Amino acid sequence: MSDPAFDRRLLDLAARVAMRSVGNVEPNPLVGAVVVRWMGSTPEVIGIGHHRRFGEAHAERAALSDCMRRGHDPRGATVYATLEPCNHTGKQPPCALGLIEAGVAEVVAARRDPNPLAAGGFEALEKAGIRCRVSGDSRAAIALSDPFVKRVKTGLPWVIAKWAQTIDGRVATRNGESKWISGDRSRKRVHRLRARVDAVLTGMGTVLADDPMLTARDVRRVRRAAMRVVADTDLDMPETAKLVTTARDLRTIVACSAELATGEITRAKRQRLATAGAVVVGVPTIGERLDLAALLRLLASEHGVSSVLVESGPGLLGSMLDADLVDELVVYVAPMMLGDEMARAAAAGRIAPTLSMAQRYELLRAKRIENDLEVVYRRRA
Ligand SMILES: NC(=O)c1ccc[n+]([C@@H]2O[C@H](COP(=O)([O-])OP(=O)(O)OC[C@H]3O[C@@H](n4cnc5c(N)ncnc54)[C@H](OP(=O)(O)O)[C@@H]3O)[C@@H](O)[C@H]2O)c1
CATH class of the missing domain: 3.40.140.10 (Cytidine Deaminase, domain 2)
Structure with missing residues (x-):
């Protein structure tokens, strides 16, 4: 029938x-x-x-x-x-x-x-x-x-990018303040999301601005213990960062350029990070920055990662989107407005100068979470 x-x-x-x-x-x-x-x-x-x-x-x-x-x-x-x-x-x-x-x-x-x-x-x-x-x-x-x-088709993990924004699409003030844009319940849902992926990826900008833990806290059952991954081309990671000081108990990968992952000048720094429990991996670069597709491929093939949650600022997210590496967006829209063109937009811009060149997404679902809106989009094939 x-x-x-x-x-x-x-x-x-x-x-x-x-x-x-x-x-x-x-x-x-x-x-x-x-x-x-x-x-x-x-x-x-x-x-x-x-x-x-x-x-x-x-x-x-x-x-x-x-x-x-x-x-x-x-x-x-x-x-x-x-x-x-x-x-x-x-x-x-x-x-x-x-x-x-x-x-x-x-x-x-x-x-x-x-x-x-x-x-x-x-x-x-x-x-x-x-x-x-x-x-x-x-x-x-x-x-x-x-x-x-x-x-199965690409060997790449599924990539979800999550961020919290104001009504006017800003993720931080002009001074980098972003705690907190979304409400308690939205943040709880983010912790739940972290407990269901294999890796949480952020950029050095967010590490320096927020010193995040990127762990799944207050979650009833952690389904997958996500490793934390930082895109850090120049191996700038401070040894005092929470991601490093907790690396003994929670897996942390610092991805830097292949050159710095093996070179003499960073040997002592790599040793200190390794002693703290962090794993330094080398990734090829495109121009001055990490080749993010290569990073994803390495996470899949060497570390068994099948899903990645990107929780970065506009710099890394912009590059991920630019390289068309993001499959799903989870956006929390909080009922506030900055109205400041110097405040940080969700993705640092270079993606499309015209509407006809814009990346297109399909709206999968939208849900009210207290006073926020949680909106999920999928990249249109
Ligand atoms: N509202 C939200 O949901 C939310 C979430 C996260 C962060 N934030 C805010 O975002 C701000 C930080 O944003 P951000 O743009 O400075 O930091 P980011 O996107 O977290 O990190 C950017 C850094 O990642 C590294 N990176 C490595 N490979 C890269 C590549 N291929 N492309 C781009 N970057 C690459 C670069 O540092 P190296 O050159 O050293 O490698 C770059 O400076 C903070 O104010 C934070 O509070 C907001």
Whole structure:
């Protein structure tokens, strides 16, 4: 049964349950699945499941188990999944096999699996006589696996940039004051976000201005202990910075130019940072600054990083945006106005001189957080 409105509603539902496991399953994809029985042309949901934790049951098997637990028979049902069922034995048996054994009649997926290791689910299902189709009707279901698809296709981590701004788009006063623009509850949500990514990246400007810890505080359950990463081309990092003095307990990476990461003149400084527990890594430069794509690639390949939260000032953020390295924006708009053209804008400008050249984003969601607004955008493909 193919009805765009039902496809959207059922895949939206699968995406909503899967979102509960952000930070628990990566580098696996977030996946949700819904088992549906048709009452004439009306769907009845008889099972819902999602991939809850890395290494545990995949969404389709979780949804089939839920269906059986509720006393329903999945034979002849339609399964809506946010990603094509895998055809791969890893920590879990192939989902395609589970669906074949359960005797479902049809599988609808929001997108095909780009991972060559797991692909082939549709072919295996079709071979067993199960109808398969892709439905692009749920934006939420497609957006859900964007991070996974990007990682598989490019080897780069998913990059979220977060900042707090005034109504007129300023992130600090002309003197660099930025504590605090957003309210308590917004800042709590940022801590929660930090507890769900592999790395938090900032620039030396923010270290010098704010001396941040970049930790996830007062979070009920830290899903991922994010390493702190500082873009510091010239290895200027003060040894008294909180990021360094806490580096024994919380992983801190100082990324400097490849030359300074090995050169004689910085040997003593590197030694002191290493003694404090910080890890100095060398990154190629473009002009006078770090090659940020190379930094992201290094974080992914050498440090297993699959998601990065950028919490920097306008300098680093501007370069990240300029190099088109940011996938998602989480912006807190606080109800205040500076009206000062010398106050710092969110991104140091060089991105687009005309509207037609502007980087375009898609609005994913917006939510009121006390008196602030939390707005989430995705880079438009
Ligand atoms: N409202 C908010 O959400 C928020 C968040 C964070 C910060 N802030 C504010 O932002 C201000 C600091 O902004 P900022 O622009 O000076 O600092 P920043 O963006 O945090 O850091 C910029 C520094 O990063 C280093 N860097 C390394 N590679 C780079 C590259 N490829 N491109 C650009 N920079 C690179 C550079 O230092 P080296 O040349 O030494 O490498 C550069 O000076 C502070 O006032 C802070 O309070 C506000």
